[in-house]
Amino acid sequence: MLALLICGNCHYANAKMRYGVITDYHCAGYTDEGSNEVKGVVLHHTAEPTIAQSINVLTNKKKNVGCHVLIDTDGTRYIMCEPTTIAYHAGYSRLGNRDRCNEFTIGIEFQGNTLEQPLTDHQIESAIEYLLPLIKQYNIPIGNIVTHEMVRTNYMKAYPKKKCWEKVDITQQEYKRFMKALRKRLPKAHKR
16 A cells, blocks of 8 residues: 655655554644654553544543554554654653653554553554664664663663652563564664
C-alpha cells in the first residue's frame, strides 16, 4: 500500500508500506519547547482493552500523556506526533547516564497488555517498519531501544529516594521477542 502524505517532513511520505497509517489523532502530552534529539526508543504497552480506549487516554488533556506512535493489534499505526516532538511517554527515566528520556527518545505504544497477551506478529512487523528508517536517519544504536520499565528502573537506581509510579509495562519476554525480530531486519552496520 502507498502511504498517505502525512506530515510535511515525515519519513513516511509516499513510502511503500505494508501497514496502514492514521494521522487523525494527536497526543495530548507533548511540548513545543525544544526538539526531541531521537537517540533512542522506549517501548510500552497501553494496558487498555481497546484501541478506542488507548486513543482516548493518549488524547486526553487531563491525563497529559503521549507517545509518537500507537500500534494496534492488526499493525495499523496511529501517528500521534512527529519523531522530533518531545512527547510525555517516559516520565522519570534514565538511559545510559542521561535522565529525561522524553527529550531524546521515541515512544512506541503497543495496543494491549503483554502480561495477558503477547504482541501480535503484525504489531512487531509494523513497529519494525516504522523504526527502520528512523534508526538509519538518526543512527539509533540497538542498545538504545529499551522498555519503559528499563529506563524507570535505571532512574530509580540512580535516585533511590525519588518516588516513581509503579507501572508494569511491556514484558521482558515480549521485549526479547521484538528485539530478535528487529535484529534480523537491521542492516549490518546497526546491529551493534
